[in-house]
Amino acid sequence: MNLQSLINKIQQARVYDVAINTPLEYMTQMSLRFSNCIYIKREDQQDIFSFKIRGAYNKISGLTQKEMDKGIIGASAGNHAQGVASSANRLGIDATIVMPKTTPEIKINAVKRLGGKVILHGNTYDDASAYAYELSAETGAIYIHPYDDEDVIAGQGTVAREILEQLDNLPDAIFIPVGGGGLLAGMAAWVKHYHREVRIIGVEPDDAPSMYEALRTNKRVALPQIGIFADGVAVRQVGENTFKLACELVDEVVLVSTDEICAAIKDIYDETRSISEPAGAVALAGLKKFIEREMVSNQLYVVVNSGANMNFDRLRHVAERAEVGEHKEGLYAVTIPERPGSFHEFCHLIGNRGITEFNYRYSDQDSAHVFAGIQLKEGLEERRHINEMLEKKGFPVVDLSDDELAKLHIRYMVGGRSPGIQNECLFRFEFPERPGALLRFLSLLGGKWNISLFHYRNHGSDYGRVLCGFQVPDEEHQDFQNFLDGLGYRFGEETNNPAYQLFLAS
Numbered sequence: 001m002n003l004q005s006l007i008n009k010i011q012q013a014r015v016y017d018v019a020i021n022t023p024l025e026y027m028t029q030m031s032l033r034f035s036n037c038i039y040i041k042r043e044d045q046q047d048i049f050s051f052k053i054r055g056a057y058n059k060i061s062g063l064t065q066k067e068m069d070k071g072i073i074g075a076s077a078g079n080h081a082q083g084v085a086s087s088a089n090r091l092g093i094d095a096t097i098v099m100p101k102t103t104p105e106i107k108i109n110a111v112k113r114l115g116g117k118v119i120l121h122g123n124t125y126d127d128a129s130a131y132a133y134e135l136s137a138e139t140g141a142i143y144i145h146p147y148d149d150e151d152v153i154a155g156q157g158t159v160a161r162e163i164l165e166q167l168d169n170l171p172d173a174i175f176i177p178v179g180g181g182g183l184l185a186g187m188a189a190w191v192k193h194y195h196r197e198v199r200i201i202g203v204e205p206d207d208a209p210s211m212y213e214a215l216r217t218n219k220r221v222a223l224p225q226i227g228i229f230a231d232g233v234a235v236r237q238v239g240e241n242t243f244k245l246a247c248e249l250v251d252e253v254v255l256v257s258t259d260e261i262c263a264a265i266k267d268i269y270d271e272t273r274s275i276s277e278p279a280g281a282v283a284l285a286g287l288k289k290f291i292e293r294e295m296v297s298n299q300l301y302v303v304v305n306s307g308a309n310m311n312f313d314r315l316r317h318v319a320e321r322a323e324v325g326e327h328k329e330g331l332y333a334v335t336i337p338e339r340p341g342s343f344h345e346f347c348h349l350i351g352n353r354g355i356t357e358f359n360y361r362y363s364d365q366d367s368a369h370v371f372a373g374i375q376l377k378e379g380l381e382e383r384r385h386i387n388e389m390l391e392k393k394g395f396p397v398v399d400l401s402d403d404e405l406a407k408l409h410i411r412y413m414v415g416g417r418s419p420g421i422q423n424e425c426l427f428r429f430e431f432p433e434r435p436g437a438l439l440r441f442l443s444l445l446g447g448k449w450n451i452s453l454f455h456y457r458n459h460g461s462d463y464g465r466v467l468c469g470f471q472v473p474d475e476e477h478q479d480f481q482n483f484l485d486g487l488g489y490r491f492g493e494e495t496n497n498p499a500y501q502l503f504l505a506s
Helices: 003-012 028-034 052-061 065-070 079-091 105-113 125-139 150-166 182-194 210-217 240-249 258-272 278-294 312-325 342-350 379-392 404-408 437-445 474-487 498-503
Strands: 024-026 037-042 072-075 095-099 117-120 173-177 199-205 252-256 300-305 329-337 355-362 367-375 397-399 424-432 450-456 463-471 490-493
Touching: 003 150, 003 182, 003 240, 024 150, 028 037, 028 258, 028 278, 037 150, 037 258, 052 079, 052 150, 072 079, 072 125, 079 095, 079 105, 095 105, 095 125, 105 117, 150 182, 150 240, 173 182, 173 278, 182 199, 182 240, 199 210, 199 278, 210 240, 210 252, 252 258, 252 278, 258 278, 258 312, 278 300, 278 312, 312 329, 312 404, 329 342, 329 379, 329 404, 329 498, 342 367, 342 379, 367 498, 379 397, 397 498, 404 463, 404 498, 424 437, 424 450, 424 474, 437 463
Parallel strands: 037 300, 072 095, 095 117, 173 199, 173 300, 199 252
Antiparallel strands: 024 037, 329 367, 329 397, 355 367, 424 463, 424 490, 450 463
């Protein structure tokens, strides 16, 4: 892809038939808190609540009449689908969108409302995309790629053009969410063409680091599996064109955790009273991590809020995890001696810190295990201090603040220890979240091995997460492993997880 050609296409992009020049808002609270000047680009205010309308419309509006008459086809689990459907509706073109069967109803209904024909196929974006390519070859409909197309990249690049026009001074860095790389590539091309000194920093979830790994290894990699919390940037492999541009123009990619993304969603809400989707808050999470790492001040930074297509059900999960992500809450498993006054001693050590959670059940005559959430005022340093203080005073403690199993399951199951259970093995599973999926999952599990523990909680995500215990005699472990491999679900063993051993294991 020729860089000058891309710059020309960004200059000529026809995005404003459907897109708006979104506000660039000063983040007063965040700027004061981090001693830097921070702005947020509000792409969540587009008509489809996402920047994706820019690239989709720029591509589709540039088709010839003959191509338009053939219709268009795309594959997406959300925002790109709405961009294609909205653009097609505006131009009077037939549009078919292939979406995974795991796509939430809210996104399917949005595409239908915009006039798109929806076909549900497969459980992942990759399945849907492969099928869309097949249909394109069969019908002649034009395939609209979500990110690895020059016209799509050019449409996304108009975000950078607006930012530079809206600021009185050049930013020191712009933080951009990364999925397939279309937004990153388009914005980087425009900024670096005119101002090489401005840093371009991509941000990805640490469980979907496709661009990070590609730049690290200097080649495109297909990740074996990815996390789906920030579904708008959950891509196994970045585009060929976007990768080439990133190699030339991107300064670095920062990785952020689910908890850090949740904290950034809360930050955006506190600042703007608007709800960002996880992918939309990724850039702000990356900025916070960058500032803490570099210990910089008095800089001018811009973050892109890429979208607001958030399922309401997920807000519960976000609220639960935001405080941990902000390092304002620590989660601990504390062993307390079963003797008079031990609880009082423990609480005295915690002092005036707020207790956010306290789960306890008698275990045996010698000791008890407590799952405690403790408010923090000084972040990670205080979290470590509490850990060391409790150990020094004779209260064995395990910091569970970064233990995903503890945060997703164990905290809701404290007190569920069953002394009579033998040969228990603990596994976590993910299955596509759709009507009847849990029943189908349970039907597959039923059979030879007794299920001794089960915990499932709907988080409004594309995938359900289950914790399951099985009673498996030692001599049957290989048969059980073969059984798991044949299920077709992602799984991992957690039998040795300290949270399980402390609170649930026999």
